[in-house]
Amino acid sequence: MIQHCPTPTELDDLELLVSGAYAPLTRFNEPGSVVTLDLPDGATEAELVDPEGLPLARVAADGSLEPLTHAQYGPFRRLHLTPAQAREQHAGATFVPVVDALSEADLEELRGLGRVVFVALMGTGTSSLSPVALVRATLAAADLLDKAAVVAVPLPAHGDAEADHALGAQVVRTYAGDDPVHALTDPSAGRAQDLPAAIAAIVDEDQPAPEEQGLVLFFTGLSGSGKSTLARALMDLLLEQGGRTVTSLDGDVVRRHLSAGLTFSKADRETNIRRIGWVAAEIARHGGVAVCSPIAPFAETREQVQAMVEAAGGAFFLVHVATPLEECERRDRKGLYAKARAGEIPEFTGISSPYEEPVDPAVRVDTTGRTIEDALDDVLVALDEAGYLHLRGTDG
Ligand SMILES: Nc1ncnc2c1ncn2[C@@H]1O[C@H](COP(=O)(O)OS(=O)(=O)O)[C@@H](OP(=O)(O)O)[C@H]1O
Numbered sequence: 001m002i003q004h005c006p007t008p009t010e011l012d013d014l015e016l017l018v019s020g021a022y023a024p025l026t027r028f029n030e031p032g033s034v035v036t037l038d039l040p041d042g043a044t045e046a047e048l049v050d051p052e053g054l055p056l057a058r059v060a061a062d063g064s065l066e067p068l069t070h071a072q073y074g075p076f077r078r079l080h081l082t083p084a085q086a087r088e089q090h091a092g093a094t095f096v097p098v099v100d101a102l103s104e105a106d107l108e109e110l111r112g113l114g115r116v117v118f119v120a121l122m123g124t125g126t127s128s129l130s131p132v133a134l135v136r137a138t139l140a141a142a143d144l145l146d147k148a149a150v151v152a153v154p155l156p157a158h159g160d161a162e163a164d165h166a167l168g169a170q171v172v173r174t175y176a177g178d179d180p181v182h183a184l185t186d187p188s189a190g191r192a193q194d195l196p197a198a199i200a201a202i203v204d205e206d207q208p209a210p211e212e213q214g215l216v217l218f219f220t221g222l223s224g225s226g227k228s229t230l231a232r233a234l235m236d237l238l239l240e241q242g243g244r245t246v247t248s249l250d251g252d253v254v255r256r257h258l259s260a261g262l263t264f265s266k267a268d269r270e271t272n273i274r275r276i277g278w279v280a281a282e283i284a285r286h287g288g289v290a291v292c293s294p295i296a297p298f299a300e301t302r303e304q305v306q307a308m309v310e311a312a313g314g315a316f317f318l319v320h321v322a323t324p325l326e327e328c329e330r331r332d333r334k335g336l337y338a339k340a341r342a343g344e345i346p347e348f349t350g351i352s353s354p355y356e357e358p359v360d361p362a363v364r365v366d367t368t369g370r371t372i373e374d375a376l377d378d379v380l381v382a383l384d385e386a387g388y389l390h391l392r393g394t395d396g
């Protein structure tokens, strides 16, 4: 039987299927259900493992589950009660679903309800807050009420608003059992202007202003288009003007270290870009700036990098260095195009290997006939307008 690590959404679903939160649903892939599991390469059964390889459950061909161990990772694990545990610990309370930071108005609405249990629906993609910040903000809200407790339920979003709403309502009912459920009248209506100070501080930390957010500047384009030159010039400005930590992930340099030994086959290029994306996402997670300048010829891999960066709370800023092939080949700074034309370098991007142009980059720069400062200015203006970096160029 194969081992398989499900997606974050599938891991959330697995926990809720096993805990009884989805009752009467107990298995993946029931007809018409949004609770689905994709196994790789046509496999019909598998041992499901967490990201660190701990076996969690076996899934059979009919989607049914045999639990092996409970998930043990992640912050606030102690608040992950099963519905049975929640009903036992909090019998007689009013259950209140929460998907966002609670405002003064929300709290006012709850005063007088007696004992309240917040059911923080903190699964993947449910809230605009990160899962951990949603729980932290809900604990802060509980502190502001007389008698309130928090249960964390990793109910994920499945991309179908109607089905997700129905599933959420059903899950909260299951947690409440015979006790009342109170849905807030206008959840998050008071957002921004009406958050208690302790909750506002948690939201601000989770959602930093664009100029404080981790940033991945990703230059893509043909060999010789000007990626490294522009990336280096931009990093110099950042270092000169200060205030941020900066890491370079240049294509050639990465291939000498992180990706040493990889070829230029499609599979190896994808591996190379995903490695860059993984490192860049970690840098962004810590609020730093990563400047990446690989060719990155495949749209799908670039999108995977974007997803990794955004999942880490960073902003992804794609710069297409759109210098045409003719100009890159005319420059042929490293003599590689001549060798590729002579058949000495196989699978050369633009000659014998594809480059998929980005459809919707944050900025597109053709460097042909322009100075470096002038071309860089296009990037600086776009970054300034997006609010991420406010750098002054050197040409005025
Ligand atoms: N077959 C082939 N195709 C493209 N490029 C080649 C090839 N062989 C070697 N080189 C040199 O490697 C640099 C590109 O590496 P990358 O890691 O950026 O490429 S990729 O993103 O994995 O496609 C690229 O550097 P840049 O010119 O800076 O882009 C080339 O110098």
Ligand SMILES: Nc1ncnc2c1ncn2[C@@H]1O[C@H](COP(=O)(O)OP(=O)(O)O)[C@@H](O)[C@H]1O
Binding pocket: 221, 222, 223, 224, 225, 226, 227, 228, 229, 230, 293, 321, 331, 333, 367, 368, 369, 370, 371, 372, 373, 375
């Ligand atoms: N406006 C410009 N912006 C960037 N590079 C330019 C520009 N005009 C000419 N060039 C030259 O083009 C070449 C680009 O090479 P490089 O930055 O290594 O490209 P890449 O990293 O995309 O392979 C350099 O020799 C650079 O001096």
